[in-house]
Amino acid sequence: MPTVERFEDLRVWQEAREIVRIVYRLTKKFPSGERYGLASQMQRAAVSTMSNIAEGFERGSTREFINFLYIAKGSNGEVRSQAYVAFDLGYISQVECDDLIRRCERLSRRIHSLIEYLKQTPFRGLRVREPGPVWYLREPET
Numbered sequence: 001m002p003t004v005e006r007f008e009d010l011r012v013w014q015e016a017r018e019i020v021r022i023v024y025r026l027t028k029k030f031p032s033g034e035r036y037g038l039a040s041q042m043q044r045a046a047v048s049t050m051s052n053i054a055e056g057f058e059r060g061s062t063r064e065f066i067n068f069l070y071i072a073k074g075s076n077g078e079v080r081s082q083a084y085v086a087f088d089l090g091y092i093s094q095v096e097c098d099d100l101i102r103r104c105e106r107l108s109r110r111i112h113s114l115i116e117y118l119k120q121t122p123f124r125g126l127r128v129r130e131p132g133p134v135w136y137l138r139e140p141e142t
Contacts, residue, residue: 007057012114015107016050016072022100023079030091038091042082048075049107066118073111080104 007013023046027039049072056068080101087097 007054010053010057010114012069012072012107012110013050013053013057015103015110016046016053016076019076019079019100019103019107020046020050022103026086026092026096026100030086034091038082038085038089042079042086045075045078045082048072049079053111062118062121066115069111069115069118073108073115076104076107076111080108 004010020043023042027034027042030039052068052072052075056065056072059065059068083092083097083100083104086092087094092100
């Protein structure tokens with residue numbers, strides 16, 4: 001199992017980062033009237049997913065990390081829902097929509113697997129001042 005010492009080591013954070021890049025690339029093509037509407041909302045939800053994973057990790061306790069992962073999972077679902085809106089309004093193609101939804105669904109499964117793993121781990125976080133690595137994580141099945 002890989003040792004995770006920084007949030008950047010987490011596959012869920014890496015995948016959330018990729019979704020942010022995709023969302024920004026897609027929303028760049030939206031009509032200018034959507035700049036402060038759907039485009040902004042999609043961007044903020046994608047960034048929220050990535051940021052909550054990082055913030056939860058940095059909080060230093062397993063319980064807080066789990067809470068932030070649930071928030072990240074919710075924001076990820078928001079991106080998925082907004083992809084349908086963007087498709088229905090003709091701002092993105094079926095292929096782009098399907099790809100974004102597929103990535104969001106995979107990320108959601110991985111976040112869920114990480115939450116379930118953390119619920120079972122005896123490690124309570126850095127605030128407890130336990131020696132050793134931060135978390136031992138297994139990669140979720142996809």
